[in-house]
Amino acid sequence: MVVEIIRYDIAPESAQHFITAYTEAGTYLNRSPHCLSYEIINGVEEPNHFIIRIEWESMEGHMQGFRRSPEFQHFFAGVKPFFNAILEMKHYSVIAASDR
Template sequence: MVVEYIRYTVTADRAAEFEQAYKAASAVLDDDEHCLAYEISRGVEEPEHFVVRIEWDSVEGHEQGFRRSPRFGEFFQAVRPFFDQIDEMKHYEVRQSHRP
């Protein structure tokens, strides 16, 4: 498993639109076999910052499976208006985790 983090800076006047875009895009993530889990978080101290965290079965599952799937266009169409607001989009391997 790998975790993709996408960090955004979104102005306050577009925050609701951003959240709605990911709400629409989440239907595609829900149906994708390579997506294990995801969350969209908004900064408390700095509410213009959002982090999208997506757990994928593998980098290949994300890049060759999801991105080449028939529904990827639907996902990208929903979030594309915010592509220029991305500060970081990278995969990470989990080294340590704890869930009570």
């Protein structure tokens, strides 16, 4: 498994549009066999900061599977207006985790 983290700085007047766009785009993540789960997280201290956390079954599944699928085209069309607000977009390996 690999975790993709996308950090955004979203202007307050665009926050609801951002949330709606990612919620709708999430339907295409759910359709992909390569996506295990995703989260939309909003900063408490800095409400203009958002994190999208996506668990992929593998790096190849994300980059070669999802990104070459019809689902990606729909997903990207929905979130593309926020592309310039990205602060970070990287993949991480999970070292330790707990489900409580």
